[in-house]
Structures are given as C-alpha cells and as structure tokens.
Amino acid sequence: MQKVLVLGASGTVGALLVPALVAAGQRVRAASRHATAFAGAEAVRFDFANPATLGPALDGVDRLYLLMPADNPQVAQFLLPVVAAAAARGVKxxxxxxxxxxxxxxxxxxxxxLALQRAQPSAVILRPNWxxxxxHGMWAPAVAQGVIALPAGTGASSFIDARDIAACALAALTSTNFDGQAFTLTGPQALNYGSAATLLSQAAGRPIVYRAIDVDSFVAQLQAAGVPQDHGRMLAGLFAAVRAGDTAPVSDAVERMTGRPARTLAQYAADHAGAFR
Ligand SMILES: NC(=O)c1ccc[n+]([C@@H]2O[C@H](COP(=O)([O-])OP(=O)(O)OC[C@H]3O[C@@H](n4cnc5c(N)ncnc54)[C@H](OP(=O)(O)O)[C@@H]3O)[C@@H](O)[C@H]2O)c1
Incomplete structure (x- = not known):
C-alpha cells in the first residue's frame, strides 16, 4: 500500500484527518512547515513557499489531500504547482x-x-461551508469576551463541523466511489449568528451574544487585534455571501459520503463546551 500525503496536517482539518487515516490502516505522510509529529504517521517538512520541498513530499505517495492554509492570499500561486506535480505523478x-x-x-x-479537473478528471473536490x-478558532477571542461582532447581518450559515469534513476527506481518499465529483459540505441546518451564539452560550453556561456590525467597524476591530487592513477587508468581503443568504443552503453530502448525518451546531457546541467556558 502506498502513502497518503496530507498537507496542512497540523491544521483544523488536517489534525483530524491524519489520525482518522492512521486508524483506518492507511500509511500517512503528514506535511507542514514544522513537520508536526503524529502517532503512526511519517512527518515531513513542506512549505508552499519553498518549491524544493514539494518533490520529496510527493515521493512514494499515491494520494494527496490538498488544502490551502487559512489566511494566505496566495491561493493560485501556491496550489497550482502542487496540482500540476501531483497530476504528473499520477497522485490522486x-x-x-x-x-x-x-x-x-x-x-x-x-x-x-478547474485546473485540477483538467489535469486529473478523477480528482475529488470538497467545498465546505463556514x-x-x-x-473556538479564529473567533475564539470574541467568544471569550462574550460578544461575537461580525458583519454577517441576520444571514444564516449551515456551519459544518471539521470532524465531518475530515470524515468526507477520509471517504474520498480511501475509496474510488467519489472520484470525479465535487461536494458541497454543510451542516444539517442553517443558523444565523444570533442563534449560533445562543447555542454556544447554553453549552458554556455564560452569556455569549452576537452583535451585527458594519464592514468598516469589523476591519477596524481586526486591525486593533493586529490583522493587516487588506487581510481584514478580504475577511470582511466573505460576509457579503452570508448577508446575501448564499451560505444558508444545506446539502446531504456528508451523509452520502460517510453514511452518517452531519453533526449539528448544538452537538459541536456541546462537544467543545470546555473551550467556551
Ligand atoms: N474556516 C472556514 O470557515 C473555512 C470555510 C470554508 C473553506 N475554508 C478553507 O479551508 C482552508 C483552511 O483549512 P484549515 O482551517 O484546515 O487549515 P489551517 O488550519 O489554516 O492550516 C494550517 C496548516 O497549514 C500549515 N501551513 C501553514 N502555512 C504553510 C505553508 N506556507 N506551507 C505549508 N504548510 C503550511 C500549518 O502548519 P505549519 O504552521 O507547521 O506550516 C498547519 O498544518 C482554506 O483554504 C480556507 O479557505 C475554510
């Protein structure tokens, strides 16, 4: 059996996917800049910004989980060379x-x-919602203060639990059933941020509220926290889709890929209650 290479292995999804692959009996190479170690997996240094690290990471690999680390604007610049190298080596x-x-x-x-579909028609694309x-990640400081202030208006999102993204990734990497397909991954229900805050509050046992703010206030709030203005504007721009209702649709892809319904936000909040107290 050849190996599965997981990029962003120590990140939100990667850190769940690597142990799931190991538990499924797969040989796994876990890649990140710091070569973070995982039990049962081979750790390797890989940096999108250093092309010399790509070849060694792909050597002896037959499948690849490809993701862009969050907060990096160089999406095409970083991902396209990896797409080409993987296709040239026949790495799914x-x-x-x-x-x-x-x-x-x-x-x-x-x-x-599109580049991936052209280079490798059997590739699988996962499109998660928020x-x-x-x-308990990027909004953790706001949650800790009890006020989640975002430019989301009253827009709802079918938030997805990263455990379900990892489960879909595992299914796509360990079978050919989903080859050549793209899946929109969502939770089972769309909730606005006010309702989400209520669920977090119930799990935490303390008040956590949502406050709708405008884009400029959001960017200023991020700047005060040390986030550069252009990155703040990029993040703020993502909320236009939330306000427009584009992140509200619900798909059944998690159940189709894993055989289990997607976790609810209430389940997520209960399982991470310790992070919200
Ligand atoms: N968050 C959301 O709500 C959401 C919704 C939909 C889609 N997405 C997409 O999901 C992706 C992020 O997924 P994620 O949250 O699982 O990732 P993540 O946690 O941001 O990924 C961090 C991982 O990437 C590694 N890394 C950082 N910089 C690197 C570099 N230059 N070269 C190689 N590795 C690097 C980190 O380890 P080292 O620091 O050791 O390198 C770590 O393993 C993004 O494409 C985002 O657009 C996110």
Missing amino acids: TVLQSVMGVEHTPQNPYRQVE FADNF
Missing part, C-alpha cells in the same frame, strides 16, 4: 476548496478547481 488528489466558488469564475479557488470550529 482530493482538494479542499470553498463553498460556492463554482459560481465565481474569478475566484482563485475556482481557478484551482467551519463551526471557527468559534
């Missing part, structure tokens, strides 16, 4: 993309999707 690629990009031809994730895990 499962790409973690973003919900809705199939409707935005100018989006760099869409450009990467991660529930952001509440």
Whole structure:
C-alpha cells in the first residue's frame, strides 16, 4: 500500500484527518512547515513557499489531500504547482476548496478547481461551508469576551463541523466511489449568528451574544487585534455571501459520503463546551 500525503496536517482539518487515516490502516505522510509529529504517521517538512520541498513530499505517495492554509492570499500561486506535480505523478488528489466558488469564475479557488479537473478528471473536490470550529478558532477571542461582532447581518450559515469534513476527506481518499465529483459540505441546518451564539452560550453556561456590525467597524476591530487592513477587508468581503443568504443552503453530502448525518451546531457546541467556558 502506498502513502497518503496530507498537507496542512497540523491544521483544523488536517489534525483530524491524519489520525482518522492512521486508524483506518492507511500509511500517512503528514506535511507542514514544522513537520508536526503524529502517532503512526511519517512527518515531513513542506512549505508552499519553498518549491524544493514539494518533490520529496510527493515521493512514494499515491494520494494527496490538498488544502490551502487559512489566511494566505496566495491561493493560485501556491496550489497550482502542487496540482500540476501531483497530476504528473499520477497522485490522486482530493482538494479542499470553498463553498460556492463554482459560481465565481474569478475566484482563485475556482481557478484551482478547474485546473485540477483538467489535469486529473478523477480528482475529488470538497467545498465546505463556514467551519463551526471557527468559534473556538479564529473567533475564539470574541467568544471569550462574550460578544461575537461580525458583519454577517441576520444571514444564516449551515456551519459544518471539521470532524465531518475530515470524515468526507477520509471517504474520498480511501475509496474510488467519489472520484470525479465535487461536494458541497454543510451542516444539517442553517443558523444565523444570533442563534449560533445562543447555542454556544447554553453549552458554556455564560452569556455569549452576537452583535451585527458594519464592514468598516469589523476591519477596524481586526486591525486593533493586529490583522493587516487588506487581510481584514478580504475577511470582511466573505460576509457579503452570508448577508446575501448564499451560505444558508444545506446539502446531504456528508451523509452520502460517510453514511452518517452531519453533526449539528448544538452537538459541536456541546462537544467543545470546555473551550467556551
Ligand atoms: N474556516 C472556514 O470557515 C473555512 C470555510 C470554508 C473553506 N475554508 C478553507 O479551508 C482552508 C483552511 O483549512 P484549515 O482551517 O484546515 O487549515 P489551517 O488550519 O489554516 O492550516 C494550517 C496548516 O497549514 C500549515 N501551513 C501553514 N502555512 C504553510 C505553508 N506556507 N506551507 C505549508 N504548510 C503550511 C500549518 O502548519 P505549519 O504552521 O507547521 O506550516 C498547519 O498544518 C482554506 O483554504 C480556507 O479557505 C475554510
């Protein structure tokens, strides 16, 4: 059996996917800049910004989980060379993309999707919605203060649990059943941020509320926290889709790929309650 290479292995999805692959009896190479170690897997240094690290990471690999680390604007620049190298070596690629990009031809994730489909028609594309895990990840400081202030208006999102993304990735990497297909991955229910905050509050046993703010206030809030203005504007721009209702649709892809329904946000909140107290 050849190996599965997981990029972003110590990140939100990768850190769940690597142990799941190991538990499924797969040989796994876990890649990140710091070569973070995982029990039962081979750790390797890989940096998108250092092309010399790509060949050694791909050597002896027959499947690849490809994702872009969050907060990096160089999506096409970093992902396209990996797509080409994997296709040239016949490495089956499962790409973690973003919900809705199939409707935005100018989006760099869409450009990467199209390049992958051209280079490797059997590739699998996963398009997750907003991660529930952001509440204990990038929104953790706000949750800790009890006020989640975002430019989301009253828009709802079918938040997906990263455990379900990892389960879909495992299914795509360990069978050919999903080859050549793209899947929009969502949770089972769309909730606005006010309702999401209520669920977190119930799990935490303390008040956590949502406050709708405008884009400029959001960017200023991020800047005060040390986030550069252009990155803040990029993040703020993502909420236009939330306000427009584009992140509200619910898909059954998690159940189709894994045989289990997607986890609810209430389940996510209960399972991570310790992070919210
Ligand atoms: N968060 C959401 O709500 C959401 C929703 C839809 C789609 N997405 C998409 O999901 C992706 C992010 O997934 P994720 O949250 O699982 O990833 P993540 O946690 O941001 O990934 C971090 C991982 O990438 C590694 N890494 C960072 N910089 C690197 C570099 N230059 N070269 C190689 N490895 C590097 C990190 O380890 P080292 O630091 O050791 O390198 C770590 O293993 C993005 O494409 C995002 O657009 C996110």
